Amino acid sequence: DAMVIQNPRYQVTQFGKPVTLSCSQTLNHNVMYWYQQKSSQAPKLLFHYYDKDFNNEADTPDNFQSRRPNTSFCFLDIRSPGLGDAAMYLCATSEARGLAKNIQYFGAGTRLSVL
Amino acid sequence: AQSVSQHNHHVILSEAASLELGCNYSYGGTVNLFWYVQYPGQHLQLLLKYFSGDPLVKGIKGFEAEFIKSKFSFNLRKPSVQWSDTAEYFCAVMFSGGYNKLIFGAGTRLAVHP
Numbered sequence: 239d240a241m242v243i244q245n246p247r248y249q250v251t252q253f254g255k256p257v258t259l260s261c262s263q264t265l266n267h268n269v270m271y272w273y274q275q276k277s278s279q280a281p282k283l284l285f286h287y288y289d290k291d292f293n294n295e296a297d298t299p300d301n302f303q304s305r306r307p308n309t310s311f312c313f314l315d316i317r318s319p320g321l322g323d324a325a326m327y328l329c330a331t332s333e334a335r336g337l338a339k340n341i342q343y344f345g346a347g348t349r350l351s352v353l
Numbered sequence: 354a355q356s357v358s359q360h361n362h363h364v365i366l367s368e369a370a371s372l373e374l375g376c377n378y379s380y381g382g383t384v385n386l387f388w389y390v391q392y393p394g395q396h397l398q399l400l401l402k403y404f405s406g407d408p409l410v411k412g413i414k415g416f417e418a419e420f421i422k423s424k425f426s427f428n429l430r431k432p433s434v435q436w437s438d439t440a441e442y443f444c445a446v447m448f449s450g451g452y453n454k455l456i457f458g459a460g461t462r463l464a465v466h467p
Contacts (some may be wrong), residue, residue, distance in 0.1 A: 242396070280357075280443070280457035281397075328397065337385050338404065340453050344389075344397035 241265050244329050244345035251319050252353050259314040259348045261329030269335055270312040271342065272304060273328040281328055287312060288335055316350075324352045355380050355448045359458035366434050366465050374429040374461050376444030385447040386427040387455070388418055392440045400442070403427065414438070439465045 243262045251257040261270065269288050273281040285294045287306040301323070303315040316323055326349050330342040360375035378384065388400040401412025408420040418429045427444060444458040 278362075278459070280459045282457075283454060330397075335453055337383065337447065337449060337453055340385065340447060340455070341387075341399065341402065342455055343399070346396040 242329055242331055242343050242345035244327075244348050246348060247346060248349050248351070250351045250353060251316075253320065254318045257316050257319055257350065259316075259327050259329075259350070261312045261314070261345055262310050263312075263329075263331045263343075264310070265331055265333075265343065266309060267331035267333050267343075268309075269332045269340075270306060271330040271332070272302075272312070272314045273330065275326040275328055275347070277325075284314070319350070319352045321352050324350055326350075355446075355454075355456055357444055357446050357456050357458040359442075359444050359461050361461050362459065364461055364463045366463070368436055368465055368467055369433050370465075372429070372431040372434045372438070372463070374442055374444075374463075376427045376429065376458055378425050378427070378446045378448075378456075380446070380448050381425070383449040385453075386418070386420055387445040387447070388412065388416070388427075388429050389443045389445060389457075390440050391443065391460075397443065400429070434463075434465050436465050436467050439463060 245260045271286040272284045275281040284298045305313045326347045328347045329345040332342045333339045356379045358377045386403040389397045390400045403410045403420045411417045441460045441462050443460045447455045
């Protein structure tokens with residue numbers, strides 16, 4: 239059974255049109271992460287939530303925002319998608335951030351296309 | 354800067370051949386080490402992990418990896434691959450400090466021919 243669920247699996251949006259990607263988890267994990275993975279590249283961390291505490295990576299563009307209304311759900315908002323934002327977006331969770339408990343579990347990803 | 358390198362971007366093998374995928378990282382401190390696998394159309398799955406103790410770790414589906422601290426390496430091995438091992442393999446390293454960020458290598462695409 240899927241433990242980290244991402245919806246939709248495929249999303250097409252227009253240049254400049256805001257889009258929201260969704261992630262939910264049944265693991266009751268404290269930490270939720272969003273990664274961007276472009277073709278043939280490594281997943282790159284955009285930001286994460288530790289409980290309600292938002293942690294942005296220094297090089298994440300302002301165009302990317304996130305919301306975590308409760309433990310189970312986390313959203314990735316792209317305010318004005320550009321062609322360069324076309325990628326696979328991966329959501330992951332972990333029980334905690336300490337080395338001993340930071341095993342990350344991934345969803346299947348949402349592939350975003352920007353027309 | 355902390356980084357993870359995977360030596361081979363594409364590997365093609367015949368069934369029953371042995372597999373070794375290289376992974377090196379840049380940091381000399383405490384690390385947690387992971388190999389993830391992504392089968393076509395599926396999510397990233399944890400193959401195996403190293404936190405401490407025996408540097409030879411065994412994972413699912415007959416995979417193993419060896420942590421060599423002096424070489425900053427964590428190579429993945431399998432003695433005899435199967436067609437079903439066709440997938441992309443990612444090495445990932447969690448560097449201690451801050452909130453323990455996970456950094457991925459660029460991945461290796463493995464194709465196994467019957």
